[in-house]
Amino acid sequence: MPPSPPVFPQVLVFAASDPTGGAGIQADILTLASLGCHPLTAVTALTVQDTGGVHAVSATPADFLEDQARAVLEDMPVAAFKLGLLGSLENVQRVAEIVADYPDIPLVFDPVLASGRGDPLADEEIIDAMREMLLPQTTLITPNAPEARRLVESDDDAQEPDLDTCARRLIELGAEYALITGTHENTQQVVINTLHGAVGALQHGRWERLPGSYHGSGCTLASAIAACLAGGAGIEEAVRDAQEYTWNSLRHGFRGGMGQFIPDRLFWARSEPDATAERGSD
Secondary structure (H helix, E strand, O other), rough: OOOOOOOEEEEEEEEOOOOOOOOHHHHHHHHHOOOOOEEEEEEEEEEEEEEEOOOOEEEHHHHHHHHHHHHHHOOOOOOOOEEEEOOOHHHHHHHHHHHHHHOOOOOEEEOOOOOOOOEOOHHHHHHHHHHHHHHOOOOOEEHHHHHHHHHHHOOOOOOOHHHHHHHHHHHHHHOOOEEEEOOOOOOOOEEEEEEEOEEEEEEEEEEOOOOOOOHHHHHHHHHHHHHHHHOOOOHHHHHHHHHHHHHHHHHOOEEEOOOOEEEEOOOOHHOOOOOOOOEEEO
C-alpha cells in the first residue's frame, strides 16, 4: 500500500553542520520547521566553529553524502531542494548529479563561499564546478554582493562588476532567478535586496538596516524561500515573504555567545502579535 501524502511539504537540505545552531543545517531545520515544512537533511560536512567564525571543515565523503540523499529521495516526496555549504569539489559534483535526476523540484542555492568573518569555504575549483554544474539547475540563487561578484568575475573586467551585471551573468550561466542581497553594500539606513529574472530586475526589497552582524542570515533567507516555494508560492511571493520572515528573525536575534548575533527563527512564538517589519518592496 503506497504511503499517504505528507501533511507538510518536505524540503531536502544539503548543508554542513554548525555546532552553534546559528548557521548551516541547524539554521535550515529551524527555519523550515518554523515555516510549516518538514526538513530532510543530507549533511555535507562537519565544522568546528563558534559565533566568531569557522575554525575547521571536514567534508562528508561524496559516496556517503549520496547515500544520505538517495535513501531519503527514494522513500519520501520532496517539494524543494535547498543547497548551502557543500564542503568539497567531489560533493558539488555529486549533488549536481543527484538533483539532475529531479528536474521538476525547485532548487534554492545559497552559495556559501566564506564565513561571516571571511574564512574561505570554497576554492576556485569548487566555484568553477558550481558555475558549470549547479547554476544550470538552479531555480533561485541567493548570493550576497561579494559572493555574486566572485561567482561571475572575469579577467576581462576592467573594474568590479555592478550588481545588475552580476545578476545578468548568473542568469546567463543558467540560474532562472537571482536574489542578490545588499547587506555588504554601502547603504547606511537600508539594505536593498533585488530579485532578478531573465527580463531584468523584478523586485526591490528595502529593509531597515539593523545594528550588529548575524550568524546564519543567508541560511535563514534561502531556507525560508525554499519553504515558501514548497508550500506552493510563486517566486516573487516566496522571495517577499521569506525576506519579511528573515528580517524579523534578525530583529529578534540574540547574543548566544561572544561573537555574532543568532537569528531567532521562532520569534513568532515569543513576540507581541502586532510586531511587524518596517519594510517595503516594489
